[in-house]
Amino acid sequence: MSFEPKIVGFLCNWCSYAGADLAGTSRILYRPNIRIIRVMCSARVDPTFVLKALAGGADGVLVCGCHPGDCHYSEGNHKAMRRFPLLKKLLADFGVEEDRVRLEWVSASEGQRFADIVNDMTERIRALGPSRIPGLMQADRIGR
Amino acid sequence: MAEKKLQIALYWTASCGGCDVAVLDTNEFILDVAQLADIRLWPIAVDGKYQDVEAMKDGELDLTLINGAIRNSENEYLAKLLRRKSKILVAFGSCAHMGGIPGLANLARKDEIFTRAYLNNPSIEPGNQKTPCPETRIDGEILHLPQFYKRVYKLKDIVDVDYFVPGCPPAPNQVKAVLLAVVKGDLPPKGSVVGASELTVCDDCKRTKAEKKVKRFYRPFEIIQDPEKCLLEQGILCMGSATRSGCGVRCPNSGMGCRGCYGPTGNVVDQGAKFLSALSAIIDSKDPQEIQEIINGLPDFVSFAYRFSLPASLLQRSLRT
Numbered sequence: 001m002s003f004e005p006k007i008v009g010f011l012c013n014w015c016s017y018a019g020a021d022l023a024g025t026s027r028i029l030y031r032p033n034i035r036i037i038r039v040m041c042s043a044r045v046d047p048t049f050v051l052k053a054l055a056g057g058a059d060g061v062l063v064c065g066c067h068p069g070d071c072h073y074s075e076g077n078h079k080a081m082r083r084f085p086l087l088k089k090l091l092a093d094f095g096v097e098e099d100r101v102r103l104e105w106v107s108a109s110e111g112q113r114f115a116d117i118v119n120d121m122t123e124r125i126r127a128l129g130p131s132r133i134p135g136l137m138q139a140d141r142i143g144r
Numbered sequence: 145m146a147e148k149k150l151q152i153a154l155y156w157t158a159s160c161g162g163c164d165v166a167v168l169d170t171n172e173f174i175l176d177v178a179q180l181a182d183i184r185l186w187p188i189a190v191d192g193k194y195q196d197v198e199a200m201k202d203g204e205l206d207l208t209l210i211n212g213a214i215r216n217s218e219n220e221y222l223a224k225l226l227r228r229k230s231k232i233l234v235a236f237g238s239c240a241h242m243g244g245i246p247g248l249a250n251l252a253r254k255d256e257i258f259t260r261a262y263l264n265n266p267s268i269e270p271g272n273q274k275t276p277c278p279e280t281r282i283d284g285e286i287l288h289l290p291q292f293y294k295r296v297y298k299l300k301d302i303v304d305v306d307y308f309v310p311g312c313p314p315a316p317n318q319v320k321a322v323l324l325a326v327v328k329g330d331l332p333p334k335g336s337v338v339g340a341s342e343l344t345v346c347d348d349c350k351r352t353k354a355e356k357k358v359k360r361f362y363r364p365f366e367i368i369q370d371p372e373k374c375l376l377e378q379g380i381l382c383m384g385s386a387t388r389s390g391c392g393v394r395c396p397n398s399g400m401g402c403r404g405c406y407g408p409t410g411n412v413v414d415q416g417a418k419f420l421s422a423l424s425a426i427i428d429s430k431d432p433q434e435i436q437e438i439i440n441g442l443p444d445f446v447s448f449a450y451r452f453s454l455p456a457s458l459l460q461r462s463l464r465t
Contacts, residue, residue, distance in 0.1 A: 047417040051458040068430065081432060083424040085439050090420060093251070093446035095463035132463055140460070144220070144293040 005059040005125040007034045007118070010045045014072040015107045016064035022111030030115035031122040034062065041065065042103070043076035047087045050101060054091075057134040060100045060125045062117070067105040077105070099124040100131065150181035150327065152207045153197070154236075155226055156188065157219035158246040158296065159212030163237035164188040166313035167209075170320050180327055181206075185226075194222070200229045207326050209236040209309075213246045213455065214297040217278075218290035227303040232326065238312040238405045240299040241337075242415075243455030245312070247296045248447055250454050250461035254294050298455045308337045312405035312452060315339075315391050337410070340390030344409055345402045348389045351375065357428035361441045364400060375401050376426065381448060386412070386419035405452045414458045416449030 011017040017038045023030060039045060042065025050061045063084070065077040084103040091101055102121055106114045156164060168174060168189070177183075184205060185192035208230040214220055227233050238244040249257055262268065262275045280287045299305055309322055318339030325331055325338065332338060341348070353374045362379045369375065375382040375396060382401030384393075388409045395402050408415035429435050442448070450457055 047420045048412075048414050048458070051414055051417050055458040078430050079425050081430070082427045082435050083421060085432075085436050086420055086424040086442070086445065089439060089442070090416070090446050090449065093444075093462070094459050096459075133459065136463065137460065140295060140297075144217070144291070 003126060003130055005033050005122055005130075006057065007060040007062055007121060007125065008053040008058045009034045009036045009062040009064065009118075010039050010042070010049065011036055011106075012042045012044075012065045012072075012077075013038055013040050015066035015070060015105075016042075016114065018108035019064070019106040019110045019114045022108065023115045024111075026111045028111055028115045030118045033122045033125075034118050041071070041073055041076035042080035043073070043083075045080065047083060047090075050087060054096065054100070054131065054133055055137070057131065059128075059131045060102070060121060062121055063101075063103045064106045064114070064117075065103075067107055070107065096133075097128050099128060150206045151184055151204060152177075152181045152209075153185040153192075153205050153226060153230070154183070154188075154209045155185060155211075155222060157210060157212030157223060157240070157299075158215040159237065159239045159244070161188060162313045163211035163239075166237070166311075166316055167319055169316040171316075173320055177323060194225075197222075197225055197229060202228050203231050205230040207232045207234065209234045210240050210299055211237040211313075212299075213239040213243045214293075214299060214302050215246055215249065215295075216290040216292050220302055223299060223303050232306045232331075233303065234307045234309055234322070235299040235305045236309045237314055238310060238407070238452040240305075241308045241310050241456070242407050242453040243296050243298045244405075244452050247298070247454040247456075248451070250295050251446065252462070253464065254292065258292075295461050296455050301455070306334050307332070308335075309339045310337060310388060310406040311340070311391060312403070315394070317392075318390060337388070337407070340388050340406055342410055343389050345384035345387045345389045345391070345393055345396065345406070349374075349384055349393050349396050351396060353377070356426040358426050358438075359428050360438055369399060371399065376423075381423070381442075383415075383419050383449075383451075385422045386415050403451050407453055407456070415453045416446070416457055419449050420445075 011020055020036060042063055045063050053061050065080050068077055071077040104117050183190050185197055208226045214223060235241050239246055258275050276289050278289055278291045322339045351374045352372055356377050358379045360379055364380055369378055380401050383404035384396060384402040387402050387404045388406040391406055404415060412418050427435055427438050
């Protein structure tokens with residue numbers, strides 16, 4: 001069977017979730033590989049969530065928030081903007097491939113942009129292959 | 145003495161010996177311990193052989209404190225043996241609790257560790273290419289060394305643990321409190337972290353805290369610090385906000401940022417992720433390029449964020465194997 005990437009998406013309630021909704025209501029076809037979790041703000045995405053998704057077997061994690069300057073809480077997406085590069089640095093130190101985790105700004109009017117991002121991310125992760133994290137953890141438990 | 149003495153053991157697995165010294169740092173209290181208890185095994189301080197432990201009945205020991213992570217077959221064998229022989233097993237100190245400093249080896253491969261330790265180290269005699277083997281034949285005899293594992297585990301990954309005493313090393317007054325709790329039978333629910341607070345180091349830290357905004361990070365020697373002000377506000381890395389208190393705020397009080405040895409507070413899954421979250425939120429910039437430059441001033445961030453807790457983190461180890 002061919003590999004279908006499992007992507008967990010954390011979408012902010014005010015812009016990106018509405019953008020994803022617009023992609024749906026506009027009947028834009030895009031890859032069904034993303035599982036969307038609505039959060040109130042991209043700043044609500046604790047780095048723990050991303051690590052937990054990866055440790056639990058996700059092949060990729062997408063975080064989407066309002067464009068900088070458009071945050072419903074005025075500063076939230078700036079916090080996400082600061083956290084993400086450090087999280088990517090941490091993941092690189094763990095040996096996680098860069099393309100598996102991504103932060104994007106998607107407004108409520110950008111249904112097509114959301115669909116394009118999901119398509120692009122799905123194909124990049126398909127090229128990387130399945131995440132090795134669950135397999136290694138399983139192997140660690142069995143053999144020393 | 146009318147009552148039967150407590151039967152206790154202290155053992156070290158992959159550790160530096162500092163936790164054993166912390167027990168000795170209770171000073172004359174250790175003599176009271178000797179009055180109350182028979183110390184059946186404590187490699188650093190008293191005699192006692194593995195065979196003596198093997199000969200014990202299951203559950204014969206009332207209490208065993210294990211300090212150290214699990215990284216070879218001897219560590220695993222002794223941890224399982226002592227678990228069987230003990231009514232209460234305590235993971236004592238950061239290494240047993242979360243993997244500790246030895247846990248950072250999970251960022252490297254086994255062969256990289258061997259090459260560094262036995263072949264490329266500047267202190268090795270030129271031409272000496274000997275590395276340890278689990279089995280060696282000499283004069284018809286077979287000699288055995290413990291098998292070195294691919295990664296480091298925390299104690300709980302290997303055996304059931306009753307209590308956790310955090311710290312690198314645990315503060316001597318906490319050591320005392322734990323031993324007295326066992327003597328009195330005054331024990332919290334199984335699985336508890338004992339000898340520590342439920343709050344963070346920041347809650348107990350006396351430094352003044354205002355709004356945090358940081359344009360660059362400093363290593364301690366790169367800056368003359370203000371002794372009254374929060375270290376993080378001065379750009380000096382301090383894990384106090386992501387670390388359980390109970391240590392007496394020893395490091396920040398001495399001008400060093402908290403290293404996180406007491407581990408995360410109760411409801412936190414991953415200490416490094418929480419520290420990452422808190423640290424990056426105080427970066428004073430809205431420009432992606434400037435943010436990246438400020439973050440580039442944090443070399444080897446993974447080792448800082450998980451200095452004591454890598455094997456207890458969500459990802460546990462590097463994928464480069």
